[in-house]
Amino acid sequence: MPTIEDRVRTLEVRVDTLETWAGPGHAQALSDGQLAIRSDLAALRRTQSRHGRQLSALAADMAEVRETLSRHDNQLSALSADVAALKQDVSALKQDVSALKQDVSALKQDMSLVKSTLGEVLRRLPPSPAG
Secondary structure, three states: OOOHHHHHHHHHHHHHHHHHHOOOOHHHHHHHHHHHHHHHHHHHHHHHHHHHHHHHHHHHHHHHHHHHHHHHHHHHHHHHHHHHHHHHHHHHHHHHHHHHHHHHHHHHHHHHHHHHHHHHHHHHOOOOOOO
């Protein structure tokens, strides 16, 4: 069995509802509720309008970003092609330098042979008459 306090609380809730939905305050409560709904709808429309403008600006910004990315992709592709060509050139240059090193090594050996041969030739020459 409910206590008196429980019954009083239940009665208070019913009286609040009764004031809102019946009697002389009913029309005023409905009018106030409608005004609040209209105010909320106006605020909602303003917010939705602002969001629409922001979304349009965001879409325009995204289109610009896509265009910029596309342009950078093209530049990146060109750069990648240039780097590939540069790698080939460096590879060819390395081969040329390697061949040049071999040629210099052979030239050093040849010059060493020339020096020793020239030394032998000079040693075999008769002494100069003036000296």
